[in-house]
Amino acid sequence: MSGFNDSPFGDPFSDPSITSATNKPTVNGDSGLEDYNPFANQTTKPTNSVRGATNPPLVSPQPAVINTSSVGPMSNNNNMAPVPPPPYNPSAAVNIDHLQKQKEELDRREAELAEREERLRIEGNGVKRENNWPPIPAFCPVTPCFYQDINVEIPVEFQKIVRYVYYLWISYVGVLFINVLGALAALCEDIANSGGIFAFSLVALVFFTPLSFICWFRPLYKAFRNDSSFNFMIFFFVFFCQLVYVVLCAIGIPGMGSIGLFLAIKWSSGSPVIFNIFIFLCAIVMACYALASFLVLIKVHSIYRSTGASMQKAQQEFTQGVLRNETVQHAASAAAAGAARQAMSQQFGSTGNTTNTSGSGLRY
Numbered sequence: 001m002s003g004f005n006d007s008p009f010g011d012p013f014s015d016p017s018i019t020s021a022t023n024k025p026t027v028n029g030d031s032g033l034e035d036y037n038p039f040a041n042q043t044t045k046p047t048n049s050v051r052g053a054t055n056p057p058l059v060s061p062q063p064a065v066i067n068t069s070s071v072g073p074m075s076n077n078n079n080m081a082p083v084p085p086p087p088y089n090p091s092a093a094v095n096i097d098h099l100q101k102q103k104e105e106l107d108r109r110e111a112e113l114a115e116r117e118e119r120l121r122i123e124g125n126g127v128k129r130e131n132n133w134p135p136i137p138a139f140c141p142v143t144p145c146f147y148q149d150i151n152v153e154i155p156v157e158f159q160k161i162v163r164y165v166y167y168l169w170i171s172y173v174g175v176l177f178i179n180v181l182g183a184l185a186a187l188c189e190d191i192a193n194s195g196g197i198f199a200f201s202l203v204a205l206v207f208f209t210p211l212s213f214i215c216w217f218r219p220l221y222k223a224f225r226n227d228s229s230f231n232f233m234i235f236f237f238v239f240f241c242q243l244v245y246v247v248l249c250a251i252g253i254p255g256m257g258s259i260g261l262f263l264a265i266k267w268s269s270g271s272p273v274i275f276n277i278f279i280f281l282c283a284i285v286m287a288c289y290a291l292a293s294f295l296v297l298i299k300v301h302s303i304y305r306s307t308g309a310s311m312q313k314a315q316q317e318f319t320q321g322v323l324r325n326e327t328v329q330h331a332a333s334a335a336a337a338g339a340a341r342q343a344m345s346q347q348f349g350s351t352g353n354t355t356n357t358s359g360s361g362l363r364y
Contacts, residue, residue, distance in 0.1 A: 112151055113156065115152070116152045129147045130144075130147070131143065131144035131145060131146055131147050132144055132146075132148060132149070133145070133146045133147070133148040134146075148221065150162050150163060150166070153221075153225045154221070154224050155224070158224040158303070161224075161299060161300065162220070162221060162224055164296060164299075165217060165220055165296060166217065168293065168296055169212060169213060169217045172208075172212055172289065173205075173209050173212075175286060176201070176204055176205040176208060176209065178282055178285055179201045179204070179205075179249075179258050179259060179286065180198070180201040180202060180205050181282070182259040182278065182279055182282035183198035183200075183201040183259060185278055185279070186198070186259070186267065189267075189272075189275055191267055196257070197257055197259070200257025200258075201257055201258065203257075204257060204258075212242065215234075215238045216235050216238040216239045216242065219231040219234040219235040219238070220232075220235040220239075220300065223235060227307065232300075235300070236300075236304075239293070239297060240297065242293070243290065243293045243294060243297060246286065246289060246290045246293060247290045248260075249286055249290075250283065250287040250289075252264060252265075252266075258286065259279060259282045259283055259286070260286060261280075261283045261287070263279075263283075264276075264279040264280045264282070264283045267279055268280075
């Protein structure tokens, strides 16, 4: 108990109330300390006591209510005026429309990717794809020659440019047909040398239509489909040659077999107005196609440079393609076998001749 005596607060059992309770004798059955209630002798404080800092008045809690109608800027007479609602902001509606359009675009691309993956999965399972181009009716005896589906075979980032080039090829067919009509109009007007121009325009329509598809559109299609530098080189070479030819046709140089600006100006003198308008329209269409071809060539070349393609890669692809070609392999093996047989026949023939002259050895 020395710890309590050493405490700065003294002995807690020396309190008078504790000592009186412990020394009080039991009266009327009281048990003394066991039943002692230290709060029994406390008197109730009067309710009319002075209220102060130590005894604050009892206040029933009330919820705080803010009068929003009185909140607002001060008016001229120092009264609180109500604040008008904020003005309508149309940018929020515009943002919602923009987000909705973006969501629709993403949904469309997701559907295209799902369709492409499904078709690639079917192709991977060994299902043979049927040719679908050119779109020939089923009752015709001729069947399509190519399988073409831009949404399936072309990567998403290159589908737009491939569609543009496809539409450009369709426009080229239309330009050739318009050139035939212009040459026919010149032939009907009995223009000099119009017969040769009309004949050449027909030949160009018949032959250049399939050749342009095979020689520059299909290489571009396969270049974007397989990331092939060799097909890019074929496209650039053929398409550039066609661009030069179309530019000369748009100028109207005599002997090119087309109606250009020079021939339109030359034939306009002494001809009907309708014929002159039609001839100039043919020349303008040819010039517009030449300009569109030039722009497409620049666009494809920029994409070609960004894909990391090069001449070395094209040469490597050409070498691998030639070595993997079955026809080339069969021809090379046949040539090697023929050369080996010829060398063996010459060797054994010379050996046989030597043994025969010596009178010994084997005979062949």
